[in-house]
Amino acid sequence: MAFDPSTYVYLDYAATAPLCEEAADAMAPFGVPGVMNLAVGGNANSLHSPGRAAFAAFEQARKSLARDLGARRPDEIIFTSGATEADGAALFGIAHAATAERRRSGAGDFVPHVIVSAVEHDAVLAPAKRFEAQGFRVTRLKPNRQGFIEVSALERALDADTVLVSIQAANSEVGSVHPIAELARAAHEAGAFFHTDAVQALGKVPVQMEAWDVDAASFSAHKVGGPKGVGVLYLKARVPFEAQALGGGQEGGRRSGTQNVAGAVGYAAAVRAVVEAQKDEAKRLRALRDELYAACARMQGVEATVNVDRGSEQFLPNIVHVMVHGHESETLILRLDALGFGVSGGSACASHSLEPSHVLQALDIDADRALGALRISMGRFTTEEDVRAFIDALPRVME
Template sequence: MDRIYLDNAATTPLSACAAQAMAPYMQAGVQAPFGNANSLHGVGREAFSALEDARMRVSRALGASRPDEVVFTSGATEADNAALLGMALGQRERRRLKGRTGGHVVMSRVEHDAVLHCAAALKRLGFEVSFAENDAAGRVSPEALEAAMRDDTLLVSIMAVNNEVGTVMDTAALAAVAHKHDALFHVDAVQALGKIAFDVRALGVDAASFSAHKVGGPKGVGVLYLKTRTPFEPLLVGGGQERGLRSGTQNVAGIVGCAAAIEHAVREQAAFAQRTRAWRDELYERLCAHPSVHAAVEVARGDESFAPHIASVCVRGMESQTAILQLDMRGICVSGGSACSSNSLDPSHVLAAMGVPRNLAQGLLRVSFGEYTERAHIDAFISAFEEVVS
């Protein structure tokens, strides 16, 4: 039985360009480019050159002003944690030196757990955390963020594209609200990269988090964009790698693959969006024609205020886990929302924040497209879905 993979928002297959870029680093023996990028001898310098070339390529793809605004991490979770905690601490210290007190952080209720779970850590560090309200589509408006801001707000973190339902935020407008209050702005851009146009400089963000494995790169590699002169206290200390912002020997092989994947995803973004948006619209229409299906969000045909690669529906009378396993038995891979929360039996916190009733939210199914998705996969999924819910 051929396997059809429609869970690309969870992770993506390794792209050909990333595999090719990493291949020399996967060889055994001393002739391979295996060096520590922090060593002074030739093998180390070779690794350092590859590392810095990757940094340059990623910075260009993201629209950064300088290569040293790119910090390589172990993934988006680390990048999110580092941004929230490191920027909050750095901004608080900067304000303290100016005689200002207090430390208030704003986020949304529809964030990925990598951001939401930072709230408890921030509170332990003496910060106050509050949430900007979202609408029924999970969208935070500039007006809603304005209402959440205070005189002592020093950091705002709101994602660019929701990972469960695909809602696109107005990142530039939200960043402008934060800056009007002298607060920093961080965006979790994991589901935005390669899916919608995304340029860190044009959007005016202070920091952004990305993950290689969401765009055809290897797992275990992420990127934190950190704008020059942004206050920041590193979470990982030691050897002072990454300009002292993230200590630890760099994963050169993974970083080279990450750079190749990000370049490819950004280069192909417009074509990918056009192709997958049509599939998304068709999938919503065909699924929602079924009496047991309710769209998690109302997405009009061609609607660019939702990501092109995600379609999320709720199946009445069936729990997500049951539907996922039944589809898996038929060779179809989908998810019930964030893969990072897949072991939880609780309904999606995103749908809860959107006001979706619990009994409906328990039947969430997320279908997400990637580079290797084909048009025929939609027909196969619909056929299998009809068998499962009949």
């Protein structure tokens, strides 16, 4: 059956969100072909009129994002190609710089220590492996059975050699929202810096850099209806940092490369839209989430992966995660797709893996149950009719 976007029910917003109208409108002038495009599409590093126009648009996007993310200063916003780059830059940039500072101060037998959670995105877990190859000690914190990293667990793992802690703001699979301000405080009390991957949290829960008091945070445009290929690294002023992308010295020397002006402008517009609507939209999505969990509880052979109480704000309002007994998620996804429903089995970055999700393994869920995982994630364009149609379709694909 040919894909028909007009009738397809898309329920995979945690993988990517459709481009929103606000972002498309903001980027529209950059799509004008030919010389006229230079009115907004010049190189932001050039001194001539088109370059100055591009620079002005780019810096306005930076100021808008700083305001909406709760940063104290616009220069704490560093544009990247996405959250994967932002995660790697934050981890390597801060850990290496902090390690160098400690060694210059004569730290003796100091062996740098990095702490991450076991349920992070691979953009954090892969750098953690690299750290080990570089001689760092790495601790991977296990969550409790409901998917939460507890402050007490972090406090037990911290020691005098810890240079950096990285714990996500919200989990992309089961939707658990972590107490970032408390976790950051624990890290700081032990003398460590704190980074959070806030990709899934933005637009779903309040996100405020200054209130959280984190040293760094990563964001991705396409998760909130912005364009793909754009992200942000929030880097608090005066946090030690070793640039990973070297070259022309853009972004204050912290991330070289010609800036994606159109992407930055579209991203800022998308974030402005989701931040303005966050409270009302979270309430609407939470009601759909609760309806879907309740319906799944009535289906034989369908088990909620974590216990999400009705109205709970401890979990993201837009994610439902279940395990379907006796089925493999790949088969369920393809059958649902044939009926016109788009869902996933977990993180899109690991969607071609036949192994159980590392998140579910960290929750101590056995492989047989984990292989039947389904993640249904909703967003701005999801309607109550979409959810009810999915509720009707799931038992059919299970038969």
